[in-house]
Amino acid sequence: MDEADFNALADAELERLESLLDACELDFDYEVKPGGVFELEFDNGTKIIVNRHSAAREIWLAAKSGGFHFRPQGGRWLGTRDGADFYAVLSRCMTEQAGEPVSLKG
Numbered sequence: 001m002d003e004a005d006f007n008a009l010a011d012a013e014l015e016r017l018e019s020l021l022d023a024c025e026l027d028f029d030y031e032v033k034p035g036g037v038f039e040l041e042f043d044n045g046t047k048i049i050v051n052r053h054s055a056a057r058e059i060w061l062a063a064k065s066g067g068f069h070f071r072p073q074g075g076r077w078l079g080t081r082d083g084a085d086f087y088a089v090l091s092r093c094m095t096e097q098a099g100e101p102v103s104l105k106g
Helices: 003-023 086-098
Strands: 028-033 037-042 047-053 058-063 066-073 076-079
Touching (some): 003 037, 003 058, 003 066, 037 086, 058 086, 066 086, 076 086
Antiparallel strands (some): 028 037, 037 047, 058 066, 066 076
16 A cells, blocks of 8 residues: 555545544544644543554654554554454553543444
8 A cells, every 4th residue: 555545545534533532532632633633532541552653664653651652454444463443442442541441333
C-alpha cells in the first residue's frame, strides 16, 4: 500500500473515530490536531494520543498503560503485537484512565 492509499484509509478511520467519540457519553475532552492527531484528556489530567503514522503505515495509540500500533487488515485495524482490535484497546485504555466503563464499537 502506498502512502496516499494509507493516508486515505487512515483518515477515513479517524473520521469514524471522531464520530464515535462525539457519541460517547463519557465526560472527557478531545481535540483533533493537524496531521491526524487526536488528543483525549480526562478529568484526572491523563491523556490518550491517537495518531496516523504514515511512514510505518500504522495508527498509533499512546496511553498511560503503554503504546500500541495498529495496521489495516481485513477491514479492521489490528494490533501489530497481538492482533487486538483498535477499538477494543482504545475502549480499555479509556476505561482505565476515566475510571468508568467505555465501549467504542468501530
